[in-house]
Amino acid sequence: MSLPDIFQRYRNDIDSELLCVFEGLRLPFYDMLRYHLGWIDENGHPTSQSNGKALRSTLCLLACESISGGYKKALPAAAALELVHNFSLIHDDIQDNDRERRHRPTVWVVYGIPQAINAGTAMRVLANVSMMRLREQGVPENRILEALQLLDQSSLRLIEGQHLDLSFEKRQQVGINEYLNMIELKTVSLISCALALGAMLVAEKPEVILPFLKYGNNLGFAFQIRDDVLGIWGDEKVTGKPAGSDILRRKKSYPIVFAWEHSTTAERKELSTLYQDAEMNGNGRDHVLEILERTGARLQAQELIGRYCGQALSEIEGAPLDSNSRLSFQELVHFLDIREF
Amino acid sequence: MSLPDIFQRYRNDIDSELLCVFEGLRLPFYDMLRYHLGWIDENGHPTSQSNGKALRSTLCLLACESISGGYKKALPAAAALELVHNFSLIHDDIQDNDRERRHRPTVWVVYGIPQAINAGTAMRVLANVSMMRLREQGVPENRILEALQLLDQSSLRLIEGQHLDLSFEKRQQVGINEYLNMIELKTVSLISCALALGAMLVAEKPEVILPFLKYGNNLGFAFQIRDDVLGIWGDEKVTGKPAGSDILRRKKSYPIVFAWEHSTTAERKELSTLYQDAEMNGNGRDHVLEILERTGARLQAQELIGRYCGQALSEIEGAPLDSNSRLSFQELVHFLDIREF
Numbered sequence: 001m002s003l004p005d006i007f008q009r010y011r012n013d014i015d016s017e018l019l020c021v022f023e024g025l026r027l028p029f030y031d032m033l034r035y036h037l038g039w040i041d042e043n044g045h046p047t048s049q050s051n052g053k054a055l056r057s058t059l060c061l062l063a064c065e066s067i068s069g070g071y072k073k074a075l076p077a078a079a080a081l082e083l084v085h086n087f088s089l090i091h092d093d094i095q096d097n098d099r100e101r102r103h104r105p106t107v108w109v110v111y112g113i114p115q116a117i118n119a120g121t122a123m124r125v126l127a128n129v130s131m132m133r134l135r136e137q138g139v140p141e142n143r144i145l146e147a148l149q150l151l152d153q154s155s156l157r158l159i160e161g162q163h164l165d166l167s168f169e170k171r172q173q174v175g176i177n178e179y180l181n182m183i184e185l186k187t188v189s190l191i192s193c194a195l196a197l198g199a200m201l202v203a204e205k206p207e208v209i210l211p212f213l214k215y216g217n218n219l220g221f222a223f224q225i226r227d228d229v230l231g232i233w234g235d236e237k238v239t240g241k242p243a244g245s246d247i248l249r250r251k252k253s254y255p256i257v258f259a260w261e262h263s264t265t266a267e268r269k270e271l272s273t274l275y276q277d278a279e280m281n282g283n284g285r286d287h288v289l290e291i292l293e294r295t296g297a298r299l300q301a302q303e304l305i306g307r308y309c310g311q312a313l314s315e316i317e318g319a320p321l322d323s324n325s326r327l328s329f330q331e332l333v334h335f336l337d338i339r340e341f
Numbered sequence: 342m343s344l345p346d347i348f349q350r351y352r353n354d355i356d357s358e359l360l361c362v363f364e365g366l367r368l369p370f371y372d373m374l375r376y377h378l379g380w381i382d383e384n385g386h387p388t389s390q391s392n393g394k395a396l397r398s399t400l401c402l403l404a405c406e407s408i409s410g411g412y413k414k415a416l417p418a419a420a421a422l423e424l425v426h427n428f429s430l431i432h433d434d435i436q437d438n439d440r441e442r443r444h445r446p447t448v449w450v451v452y453g454i455p456q457a458i459n460a461g462t463a464m465r466v467l468a469n470v471s472m473m474r475l476r477e478q479g480v481p482e483n484r485i486l487e488a489l490q491l492l493d494q495s496s497l498r499l500i501e502g503q504h505l506d507l508s509f510e511k512r513q514q515v516g517i518n519e520y521l522n523m524i525e526l527k528t529v530s531l532i533s534c535a536l537a538l539g540a541m542l543v544a545e546k547p548e549v550i551l552p553f554l555k556y557g558n559n560l561g562f563a564f565q566i567r568d569d570v571l572g573i574w575g576d577e578k579v580t581g582k583p584a585g586s587d588i589l590r591r592k593k594s595y596p597i598v599f600a601w602e603h604s605t606t607a608e609r610k611e612l613s614t615l616y617q618d619a620e621m622n623g624n625g626r627d628h629v630l631e632i633l634e635r636t637g638a639r640l641q642a643q644e645l646i647g648r649y650c651g652q653a654l655s656e657i658e659g660a661p662l663d664s665n666s667r668l669s670f671q672e673l674v675h676f677l678d679i680r681e682f
Contacts, residue, residue: 091458095454095458114435115507115508117432117435117458117461118436118507121432124462124465141483142482152470152473156467159370160370163368163370163456
């Protein structure tokens with residue numbers, strides 16, 4: 001399985017824009033951020049690591065291009081989205097005690113927790129620095145302020161969601177609605193922000209922006225639930241994360257939440273005993289996998305992903321898009337529906 | 342010793358403005374931030390704890406008022422400065438492993454490190470949310486963007502400074518110029534930003550803004566070096582920090598850096614042995630204090646503070662201020678010169 005072409009279309013421009021944001025930042029401090037972005041290795045030597053799919057920036061530029069025929073105007077916003085996303089990854093890795101990301105040690109493992117906290121926060125501030133470059137793209141000042149406001153609000157939602165996600169790990173039971181609310185904050189809001197940003201920089205009318213926002217909303221839910229599936233059943237070699245890792249760290253991801261709601265009293269008792277065992281190991285994980293299988297959690301998760309994908313497709317059906325853009329929006333949905341990484 | 346009147350003058354308005362920023366933020370997540378600001382206790386009950394001197398916001402409003410005769414226009418920026426300062430305190434407390442601030446357990450002690458990281462970053466984002474309220478004060482959009490840019494840049498300097506400060510703890514020797522560069526980033530930049538913000542919101546000409554910026558620059562150095570003195574010789578009952586705590590945590594604060602540069606080979610050897618001892622205790626601390634006394638570090642630090650204070654006074658001497666404003670700027674300098682808290 002390969003990435004749809006649309007991820008390649010903007011890649012070089014996104015990377016160049018990110019490089020511009022870092023221009024002039026010469027203190028050794030910024031090595032941590034460059035390391036996280038995959039530009040240098042632990043010793044400061046240039047590398048060319050994968051730094052992710054750049055989903056959010058791609059969505060932003062596609063929305064912009066599909067409305068206006070060009071995407072350069074939105075590049076500072078696209079880079080800002082990557083910076084917000086990556087700030088959250090640096091802090092998440094500390095909070096989740098994750099030692100590896102994209103097949104490399106995480107920032108806190110290399111530089112220590114105190115400095116990794118600094119790296120994450122600076123990455124978040126740099127997102128706003130990037131947004132200021134919209135002035136040079138001729139975006140009107142009131143539009144820039146609105147875009148900044150949207151990005152700041154989405155960042156707050158993301159942090160609120162991360163707070164909930166962490167607090168769920170300490171609870172025995174989480175309802176499906178609570179779970180959906182949490183991922184709406186943690187993941188969906190930045191993804192729909194990405195599409196709204198790309199649109200609002202070149203369009204004023206709410207009725208032009210709205211379909212993108214709604215498409216992003218559905219895509220965001222699909223994306224996160226697929227992420228949950230991969231966090232349990234994904235192939236370590238492809239995802240870069242150990243198999244079943246979400247179980248071992250007691251994440252209340254969709255399959256777990258579903259299984260709890262659809263299990264027998266006996267199964268719930270088993271689940272709760274397994275989750276209370278501070279030393280849960282591979283055997284415990286396999287036992288949880290068994291219960292997930294029995295309750296049909298995997299199939300149900302995929303079914304829900306499919307529903308969100310269907311909704312995303314129908315949201316853009318009515319939008320006045322050229323055939324290339326439409327195809328790209330559709331390909332994105334089909335990829336996120338079944339992605340393995 | 343009491344706070345100069347100027348700290349009382351804006352206090353209620355600063356607090357009201359901060360409350361407005363938090364209006365509508367009802368998730369339990371924001372309890373952490375309210376706790377840090379001294380509005381609620383650990384159980385969520387309202388309290389009225391001291392939440393610091395509000396130095397930065399006071400400086401901002403004083404600069405604004407001294408130019409324009411009013412200060413309401415700058416309130417959103419003043420609140421934003423408090424939020425930036427407090428974000429850095431929440432993260433600093435994690436990074437420095439500090440368990441108490443303002444006579445209460447720090448945020449990470451109450452809520453755990455992962456959630457305290459979230460609280461700090463959200464506080465930083467809320468600073469920008471506060472800045473958006475400048476629109477309602479009728480500040481032109483291009484001016485708001487410039488103000489945002491200044492605040493973001495100062496935040497980056499602050500984080501860069503914190504990075505250096507932490508990295509200095511691991512080094513045996515730090516030169517005086519390195520030290521001054523570090524505090525310029527960590528402390529001075531936000532303090533001079535405070536004055537520049539207050540001025541730029543009501544004045545356009547660089548020659549009007551510049552004296553405030555320079556005043557803030559000198560005041561910032563004086564403030565931090567006095568902080569260093571209090572971190573070693575301050576009265577725990579007044580500062581809220583254990584006596585000699587900066588020594589125990591191996592902070593390369595001004596007196597230590599000075600002592601190192603002005604000590605004999607034998608004293609350096611003693612200092613380096615003491616600092617390499619992972620178990621440094623009260624006796625070790627007393628020994629370091631003795632060496633500081635011998636090299637005259639305390640007097641020298643106070644002398645340097647005096648020089649920065651003198652420079653701050655002369656920077657505003659030429660500024661066209663009414664007598665009340667002038668008096669407030671002078672009182673601030675005299676207070677920071679000898680403050681005990």
